[in-house]
C-alpha cells in the first residue's frame with residue numbers, strides 16, 4: 494500500500510485491526526501482525542563537526558573514504574543505496590584494505 498497512513502491500532506488483548514487512511518478515505522483492515530517503520534536517521538554524533546554528513550546524518554562516502562584523510566567509514570552509517578548485512582561486511586573488508594594502504598603510504602613517507 495502506498496500513500497497510506499496507519500491512523501489507529503485496534504485490539505483488546507492482541508492486535509486485531511488497524512484504521513488506515515488513503516486519499517482522505519479511512520478504512521478498517523483486519524490484520525494479524527504489524528511492522529512499523531519510523532524512518533531512518535543515522536546515529537553519528539560521535540563525528541559531529543568532523544565528517545561531512547547528509548540531511549539524515551549519514552556520513553557522505555561512495556567508497557568508504559571520508560572528507561578526512563585516514564578516517565574511513567563502513568556499514569549502514571555511510572551514504573549508500575543498499576543497507577544489508579552483506580554490504581556492511583563488504584564495507585568492512587574494503588575499509589581494512591584502505592587502512593593497510595594508508596598505513597603503508599604513511600610509513601613510506603616517514
Ligand SMILES: Cc1cc2nc3c(=O)[nH]c(=O)nc-3n(C[C@H](O)[C@H](O)[C@H](O)COP(=O)(O)OP(=O)(O)OC[C@H]3O[C@@H](n4cnc5c(N)ncnc54)[C@H](O)[C@@H]3O)c2cc1C
Nearest residue numbers: 536537539567568569570571575576577578579580581582
Ligand atoms: C528491522 C531491520 C531488519 C533488517 N533485516 C535485514 C535482513 O533480513 N537482511 C540483511 O542483510 N540486513 C537486514 N537489515 C540491515 C542490517 O541489519 C544492517 O545493514 C547491518 O546490521 C549494518 O551493519 P553495521 O555494522 O553497519 O551497523 P549495526 O549493525 O547497526 O551496528 C552498529 C553498532 O554500533 C554500535 N554503536 C553505535 N554508536 C556507537 C558508539 N558511539 N560507540 C560504540 N558503539 C556504537 C551500535 O550499538 C551497534 O551495535 C535489517 C535492518 C533492520 C533495522
